[in-house]
Amino acid sequence: xxxxxxxxxxxxxxxxxxxxxxxxxxxxxxxxxxxxxxxxxxxxxxxxxxxxxxxxxxxxxxxxxxxxxxxxxxxxxxxxxxxxxxxxxxxxxxxxxxxxxxxxxxxxxxxxxxxxxxxxxxxxxxxxxxxxxxxxxxxxxxxxxxxxxxxxxxxxxxxxxxxxxxxxxxxxxxxxxxxxxxxxxxxxxxxxxxxxxxxxxxxxxxxxxxxxxxxxxxxxxxxxxxxxxxxxxxxxxxxxxxxxxxxxxxxxxxxxxxxxxxxxxxxxxxxxxxxxxxxxxxxxxxxxxxxx
Amino acid sequence: xxxxxxxxxxxxxxxxxxxxxxxxxxxxxxxxxxxxxxxxxxxxxxxxxxxxxxxxxxxxxxxxxxxxxxxxxxxxxxxxxxxxxxxxxxxxxxxxxxxxxxxxxxxxxxxxxxxxxxxxxxxxxxxxxxxxxxxxxxxxxxxxxxxxxxxxxxxxxxxxxxxxxxxxxxxxxxxxxxxxxxxxxxxxxxxxxxxxxxxxxxxxxxxxxxxxxxxxxxxxxxxxxxxxxxxxxxxxxxxxxxxxxxxxxx
Numbered sequence: 355x356x357x358x359x360x361x362x363x364x365x366x367x368x369x370x371x372x373x374x375x376x377x378x379x380x381x382x383x384x385x386x387x388x389x390x391x392x393x394x395x396x397x398x399x400x401x402x403x404x405x406x407x408x409x410x411x412x413x414x415x416x417x418x419x420x421x422x423x424x425x426x427x428x429x430x431x432x433x434x435x436x437x438x439x440x441x442x443x444x445x446x447x448x449x450x451x452x453x454x455x456x457x458x459x460x461x462x463x464x465x466x467x468x469x470x471x472x473x474x475x476x477x478x479x480x481x482x483x484x485x486x487x488x489x490x491x492x493x494x495x496x497x498x499x500x501x502x503x504x505x506x507x508x509x510x511x512x513x514x515x516x517x518x519x520x521x522x523x524x525x526x527x528x529x530x531x532x533x534x535x536x537x538x539x540x541x542x543x544x545x546x547x548x549x550x551x552x553x554x555x556x557x558x559x560x561x562x563x564x565x566x567x568x569x570x571x572x573x574x575x576x577x578x579x580x581x582x583x584x585x586x587x588x589x590x591x592x593x594x595x596x597x598x599x600x601x602x603x604x605x606x607x608x609x610x611x612x613x614x615x616x617x618x619x620x621x622x623x624x625x626x627x628x629x630x631x632x633x634x635x636x637x638x639x640x641x642x643x644x645x646x
Numbered sequence: 647x648x649x650x651x652x653x654x655x656x657x658x659x660x661x662x663x664x665x666x667x668x669x670x671x672x673x674x675x676x677x678x679x680x681x682x683x684x685x686x687x688x689x690x691x692x693x694x695x696x697x698x699x700x701x702x703x704x705x706x707x708x709x710x711x712x713x714x715x716x717x718x719x720x721x722x723x724x725x726x727x728x729x730x731x732x733x734x735x736x737x738x739x740x741x742x743x744x745x746x747x748x749x750x751x752x753x754x755x756x757x758x759x760x761x762x763x764x765x766x767x768x769x770x771x772x773x774x775x776x777x778x779x780x781x782x783x784x785x786x787x788x789x790x791x792x793x794x795x796x797x798x799x800x801x802x803x804x805x806x807x808x809x810x811x812x813x814x815x816x817x818x819x820x821x822x823x824x825x826x827x828x829x830x831x832x833x834x835x836x837x838x839x840x841x842x843x844x845x846x847x848x849x850x851x852x853x854x855x856x857x858x859x860x861x862x863x864x865x866x867x868x869x870x871x872x873x874x875x876x877x878x879x880x881x882x883x884x885x886x887x888x889x890x891x892x893x894x895x896x
Contacts, residue, residue: 530740534802536702538753538809539730548756553743 386626393623396420396616405620411584411597413606413614420617422602424584426624428501429570429598431590432580435505436512436569441562443509444516448558451517452524453546471514479578482507487579496593499581504596507575512565519564523557524550556643560636567632571625573600599625650675650813650843651696656710658691658700665691667867669710673860678835678844680854680875683864684895689847692864693815696845697732698725714813730757732813733806738822739798741790741805746773746782749790749801753809768808776804777834796827803834814838816846820853832857851891855879863887 397405400420408421451463486506491498527550535545551558581595582605590596597605603618610618651673658666666688673679681689691700698719700706712719719728730753741749750769759765769786773779778800782793790801799819806814816835820828835844836857848854854861855875862872863884871878871887882888889895 528740530736530738531742533699533702533734533736534740534742534805535752535756536699537697537729537734537736538756538805539726539728540753540756541726544756548752549742 389619389623389626392616393620396613396620397623399613400617400620405617406624409587411602413610413617418613420613420620422599422617422621422624424587424590425597425599425602425621427587427590428580428585428596429600429625429628431501431596432504432508432576432598433566433569435501435592436508437562437566439505439509440512440516440565440569444513444561444565445520445558447513448517448520448524448561449546449551452521453542453550467514467517470510471518475511475572475574476578478507478511479575482575482579490593494593497581497595499579499595500593501580501590501596502592503579504576504598507579508569508572511572511575512568515565515568516561519561520554520558523554523561526557527553556639559639563632563636563639567629570628570632571600573604577601577604599628647674647676649673650715651845652711652713652716653692653696654711654713656692656695656708656712658688658695658709659707660703661705665867666695666708669867669869671862671869671872673843673845675843676839676841677859678839678846678857680858680861681845681847681864682849682851682854682861683870683890685849686866687864688867689862689864690817693817693845693847694734696813696815697729697734699729699734701725730809731811732815733809733811735799735802735806735814735816735819737818739795739802741793741798741801743789743791745787746790746793746801747786750804750808753805757809772804772807773801775807775838776800777830777837778804794827796823796830799823799827799831800834803831811842813843813845816844818847818849821849828853851879863890865890 405420405422406426407423408419409423410419410421411424412419447463447467451460451467455463482503486503487498489498490496490500490503490506494502531549531553532545535549540548576598577600580598580601582597582601583595584597584602585594599621602621606614607618649672653669653671653673656666656669657664669688669692681693683689694700695708695712696719700708708720711721714723714728714731717723719732742752744752747769750772751765754765754768759768770779770783773782778797781797782801790798793801799822803814803819820831823831832853835846838844846853846858858875860873861875861878863870863878863882863886865886871882871884873883878887879891882891
């Protein structure tokens with residue numbers, strides 16, 4: 355009786371765990387299904403090349419045009435800008451925290467980094483609008499709403515991702531590597547930069563890819579500082595406004611209908627494909643790491 | 647033969663714990679000196695003091711003098727210079743996660759050797775001295791982590807050779823290895839002692855008798871007996887040494 359009872363409990367618990375696991379899988383499937391079911395027909399109606407490789411976005415023009423190339427390029431630009439700004443700072447911070455930071459400073463910096471991760475994106479956007487946009491306007495020209503402003507804000511936003519994952523991967527490098535390096539007369543700096551950091555490279559790469567994912571998918575902070583004008587490709591400049599895939603959706607969704615609405619969902623499909631590519635490269639890295 | 651290393655009145659503390667008590671010892675050039683004794687007796691601690699690896703541990707305090715060629719290594723020598731002259735091989739093989747070539751080239755590179763031809767030469771020479779050139783010459787670009795444990799340890803020895811040291815410290819270098827790899831490393835040490843001064847910490851008393859010229863027996867931070875290996879194992883002067891080597895404790 356006792357064993358039957360505990361067997362029963364075990365089966366129930368297993369079912370609960372299985373269901374919990376199932377829910378996240380179902381959620382992903384449902385989102386994919388929704389996106390592709392609503393997005394793909396619109397892409398075929400507009401025409402794949404006209405949608406992806408056309409820079410002209412005029413959903414209310416007659417005749418309407420639905421090209422998102424300018425936004426794809428915009429997303430890539432602001433993300434690249436975020437990487438250029440965020441990766442060196444984040445990586446240096448991670449190296450400092452894991453290898454050089456005295457305890458009393460660590461106690462201040464680490465919670466600050468964690469807090470940075472928890473700040474809502476609307477606050478980032480607000481900060482960008484009030485501080486970074488005027489700063490860019492006054493120091494670099496233009497009206498401030500620009501690729502540069504978006505890149506700066508996104509660069510700050512991806513810092514916690516890059517810092518915490520890089521830091522823990524550098525910390526996970528066995529101390530025996532450092533000993534081996536010190537043992538042949540290397541200095542602390544040589545040991546850190548030539549042995550410890552290279553040994554953590556797969557973790558560091560992972561942090562950068564997750565940072566890219568965060569930056570490319572960010573919407574609210576970008577919409578508040580990027581100016582959101584659809585720019586023809588030859589007019590895209592660092593100090594000019596830009597529209598990204600995400601901000602295209604959020605700017606127009608409230609009043610779109612019909613093919614216009616579907617085209618916005620298709621914009622989401624393109625974004626989703628980017629994310630899938632990023633995730634695929636992540637699992638590629640981790641499988642490669644495991645093989646070594 | 648001249649004294650390569652002189653250890654004079656060395657006391658060493660980890661915080662409040664005294665790990666070495668008034669250690670005095672002279673280590674001769676081109677000999678193999680073995681440190682034996684039960685775990686926690688201070689033999690590894692003394693070994694690590696000889697190239698200041700103890701500096702990396704917080705709360706270590708050392709008094710007395712350790713001289714390398716009559717220069718005080720704690721007062722008058724930079725730790726990086728010291729560690730280039732006094733190389734170290736660790737208990738667990740710890741090759742870097744790089745190619746075999748890069749593992750050996752790392753040391754000379756950090757000490758400023760740049761030319762490819764010169765590095766190639768150093769790598770080959772070091773690997774030959776570690777008796778593994780023929781095994782790895784066709785896969786120098788492969789990761790060192792793909793080598794067997796014994797090969798990894800010999801690679802670490804080659805890495806130690808690469809910066810042209812005068813003294814090589816080995817901290818139980820074969821304790822993680824199989825008997826054949828162990829034998830290879832023992833043969834290697836005997837082979838190279840004509841060019842180096844070698845100090846080896848070992849748990850294995852047969853190993854000490856097989857390869858060392860002198861043996862020091864440690865117990866709770868003190869050197870109980872230090873003598874020619876043959877004499878120490880056949881006619882120990884101290885009762886404690888006798889008890890240990892005959893297996894009565896330890």
